Amino acid sequence: MTELPSTAKAVIIGGGIIGCSTAYHLAKLGWTDTVLLERKKLTSGTTFHAAGLVGQLRSNANITQLLGYSVDLYNKIEAETGLGTGWKMNGGLRLACNEERWTEVKRQATTAHSFGLEMELLTPKEAQDLWPLMDISDVIGAAFMPTDGQANPSDITQALAKGARMAGAKIFEDTKVTDIEIEDGKIRAVITEHGRIECEKVICCAGQWTRIFAGRFGVNVPLVPMEHQYMVTEPFEGVPSGLPTLRDPDRLTYYKEEVGGLVMGGYEPNPIPWAKDGIPQGFHYSLLDSNFDHFEQLMELALGRVPALEHAGIKTLTNGPESFTPDGNFIIGEAPELKNFFVGAGFNAFGIAAGGGAGMALAEWVKNGEPPFDLWSADIRRFGRPHFDTDWVRTRTVEAYGKHYTMAWPHEEHDSGRPCRKSPLYDTLKDQGACFGEKLGWERPNWFADAAKGETPKDVYSFGRQNWFEAVGREHKAAREAAVLFDQTSFAKFALKGPDALAAMNWICANDVNKPVGSLIYTQMLNNKGGIECDLTVGRIAHDEFYIVTGTGYATHDFDWIRRNIPEDMNCQLFDITSSNAVLSLMGPKARDILAAVTRDDVSNDGFKFGTIRTIGIAGCPVQALRVTYVGELGWELHLPVEYAQTVYAALREAGKPHGLINAGYRSIESLRLEKGYRAWGADIGPDHTPFEAGLGWAVKLKKDIPFKGRAAAEAQKAGGVKKMLACFTTDPGVVLLGRETIYRNGKRVGWLTSGGYGYTVGRSIGYGYIRDPEGVDADYVLSGDYELEVATERVPCNVQLSPLFDPSMSRVKT
Incomplete structure (x- = not known):
């Protein structure tokens, strides 16, 4: 060699x-x-x-x-x-064989339109004309993507x-x-x-x-690794050379033409993990033994779609391991x-x-x-801590494989490998009707079922309003009119300490964190293009120490971003202290009354201003209280050592009884934040979006002569204007918005929704998305257009605005 x-x-x-x-x-x-x-x-x-x-x-x-x-x-x-x-752009067909799958396919077609792809909806006969080998007796409709291939x-x-x-x-x-x-x-x-x-x-x-x-x-x-099988047939009559690829998710199978025959494979619901004890030495150009018994379930489903397979000769049943993820x-x-x-x-x-x-x-x-x-x-x-355990990864991956062709329901949760990471309040909240979701292994209450109303804490999935819709509405109403308690223990929490902690944070953060001890600062962290890499809250708890709070799912990402961007000549250390503190968020117009009943500390507006962080005492516990909100109401995040969680929770619940305090979950947080216009990283904002595009330019310290990462890009964009701008859209409450719906301005496609949901206070479906124009976008441009949203291929009229829908200081609702 x-x-x-x-x-x-x-x-x-x-x-x-x-x-x-x-x-x-x-x-x-x-x-x-x-x-x-x-x-x-x-x-x-x-x-x-x-x-x-x-x-x-x-x-x-x-x-x-x-x-x-x-x-x-x-x-x-x-x-x-x-x-x-062997590349052929022969197009790709996707079938729908029931009404809910057809809704999913129509929503996929809208997603394709949002992203600038051509996807056509076809009748069963039109699909059969493209793929004459198939039986269409159970087909409701199909989608065709002409630029797919093999x-x-x-x-x-x-x-x-x-x-x-x-x-x-x-x-x-x-x-x-x-x-x-x-x-x-x-x-x-x-x-x-x-x-x-x-x-x-x-x-x-x-x-x-x-x-x-x-x-x-x-x-x-x-x-x-997972075993994955597909069958290759001998050539047989009636297989056109230009046959599109075919995906038949209701029958868990896929097909492509191969030298006059067919390749057919699929994703069975009971997949087989491979090499649990390690991949054998010397494994290359190697296949596994064909497992005809296991493949039989797919073969039976395929015969119902392609009857000619019954008489086709089988050339091979290929069983090859592939790597899959959770x-x-x-x-x-x-x-x-x-x-x-x-x-x-x-x-x-x-x-x-x-x-x-x-x-x-x-x-x-x-x-x-x-x-x-x-x-x-x-x-x-x-990924995060649970993903270090191969057994946990395999358990979750088996579930993900089995769902490859099942319906991709809105708000669907995984079931496997749970519970993994639990708040100290998990059992208490479960007893009170919590229906949990999971993120990065953490169990988090999504909503609370009321047994007296016959509700069961279990999600029932659909493309319409799901079974938790009314329960979340109760929680939303309580947050706006009384008070709610959220268990947000899963927040990622970091401590940055050292003589150069301030200098490091002021370099990494777009906002000015050189504030007095006790200040709480909302800030982004930008990349060199001015895009938003992190969106978090920073508390200055000493002259040389900061307490950093970010979203559950961003624990690894944000820790890595901060650590990598501390200049090498600066002396400070970053620690992940997520597991040390529980978090109870007390929110709502009655939050102050409840908090005042459990602490001797001054929590009046003058005594505890918005945007500050202070240690207070509750039931013998030193609580780090953050006056902040993500739901648009008066409130505090209460960060406390995990061993005090039960005691502090019980004290708040007891004090909250006369004020209508109830438990609430993450689905009401989403509804509340949509009304208030708070941005969500990973959806509305991220590395491709800048603060000026997202309406967050106020949080960038350009008026101060302080260098920070991304400053040059931010200055250039502020001077030159933006080519996309985040806006809020509202439409009829019967329209279910999920995100990725296409935005039309004056009949022209200009973007798609980054997030969607329902606002119970405003009584409207709400979406956020960027309005794009290569010639530039400003507020007048956004507000002067007539808008429609494409939802599952149907266009619906909508209203647009740049200000929050909800403002508690202006008699609650703005329209």
């Missing part, structure tokens, strides 16, 4: 489609001293046995964009390299590898990586069986081997545990569809230190 280079700019581990695509894109970006190492042969891990369907639509705009990039690349890579890829996984990977070599990258097969040399927390080299390559950056694209390999270096990659999305990005260690893995059997775009995004992330656009839903930092 050719001798390994002694140095490289970046080393990619793994020669499947993701590794080869990353090498191709890094070389195209000018990193010609990129080296890819494959322990055996290219594609010999899991790529070679992939089914090769390429669909584009996902529920996230940027993941859809990434998959669309794959299609664009596959359209041209054969001409560029001269290697055939590819030969091995061929397209080889084309990407050739393109990478043509651009200057070096690829070495039969070169096993045995170790990574790390010194003082920094990557120094990759060690192989054939020698050492000095490098600073490592990109691990090792498929199902990634979790075990990365774990050796403290990096957590939550994926596990939430069904892939894993990409720089590991929070090890600088310059990047991961691209866990593609849940859509690695071919994602391969081109994921390689592009990973290459740009490696080169630029940040992704080309917000990839939060696939970011490795979306």
Whole structure:
């Protein structure tokens, strides 16, 4: 073999489609001293046995964009390299066989329109005309995406590898990586069986081997291998060469044409995990034994759709392991545990569809230190403590696999691996009717059932108003008229301490945190493009210490962002203290009366002003009280040591009885914050949105001569104006808004809703979304248009405004 280079700019581990695509894109970006190492042969891990369907639509705009990039690349890579890829843009069909599935498909079509994709709704006969082999007796309708297609996984990977070599990258097969040399927390080299390559950056694209390999270096990659089977038939009469791919989710199956025959596979509800005790040594170009008994359930469902399969000869039943993840999305990005260690893995059997775009995004992330656009839903930092346990990961992944083709219900919760992380009030709240949801392993009350009204604390899913709608309305009403108590123990909480804590925070935060001790500051943290990386609350509790509170799901991400952006010459340390403190949020117009009844401290408006943090005493407990709100009402977040939670909760409940205090959950928080216009990170705001686009420019310290990360971009945008602006939309209460509905201004598509819900005080359905115009957008532009929302392909009129719907200082409601 050719001798390994002694140095490289970046080393990619793994020669499947993701590794080869990353090498191709890094070389195209000018990193010609990129080296890819494959322990055996290219594609010999899991790529070679992939089914090769390429669909584009996902529920996230940027993941859809990434998959669309794959299609664009596959359209041209054969001409560029001269290697055939088997790529055919033959379109993709998706069937609906019951009314709720048809509603889901129509909502998917609207999502496609929101993201600029063409998706046509078809009658059963129109679908059959495109796919004449199928029986349509149970079909209600179908959707057709003309730009979907299929590819030969091995061929397209080889084309990407050739393109990478043509651009200057070096690829070495039969070169096993045995170790990574790390010194003082920094990557120094990759060690192989054939020698050492000095490098600073490592990109691990090792498929199902990634979790075990990365774990050796403290990096957590939550994926596990699962058996995945598909059948390839002999050629048989009536199979057109241009047949679209077909997904039949109600029968859990998918199909594509293959040399005059069909490939048929699916996602059974009782999947089989593989390699529980580790992947066998030497496993490459290897398949598992065909499991006809297990595949029979899919075969029976398929025969009802394609009767001709009964007489078709079976060429193979391919059983190949694929890596799957606990939430069904892939894993990409720089590991929070090890600088310059990047991961691209866990593609849940859509690695071919994602391969081109994921390689592009990973290459740009490696080169630029940040992704080309917000990839939060696939970011490795979306995981947390439960994901270190492989058994927990496998349990949740089995459920996610089994739901691959089941209905994607709004507000659906996972059932497996629960309960995992519990607040000290879990049992108490459960006894009081709490229906829990789960986030990052935490059990969190979503709503409370009233047994006297015949309610049961269990979600019943639908695309209409769900069974908790009235219960959440009660909680919402109590928050607006009396008081409610939220258990928000799952909040992520950090402490930053040290002589340079203030200097570090003022560099990382867009708002000015140089406030007196006892101040509470709402702030964003920006990237170099001015995008919002974190959205959180910062309390200054000493001259050299800050208390930082952020959302449950952002614990890993936000901790990583803060830690990485503390300048190296500054002396301060960041600690995750999430598990130390319980949080009870007391909110509502009667909150002060209740709090005053349980503490001797002055909680009057003058004595405890909004935007301050102070330690008060309640029932023998030192409580860190934060005067802040996310629901638009008077209130406090009460942060206290976990061992006091039961005592303080009981004291508040007793004091609240004469004031109408009740328990409330996260679904009412969502309804309340929509009315008040508070933004949600990961939906309304994120790395692709700036404070000025999101209506949060007031929280950026541009009037002060203080340098901070993202300042230059913020200044440029403030001077030059914005091309998109977040607005609030309201429509008829009978219209269910979920997010991703298309926004039309004067008949022209201008964006989509980032979040949606219902406002019980205003009696309207509420959505937020960005109105876009490449020529620029301002308040007059937003307010001068006539607007409609497309909801499940139907357009409905709506009103638009930039100010909050609800303001307690102005007789409660603004319209």
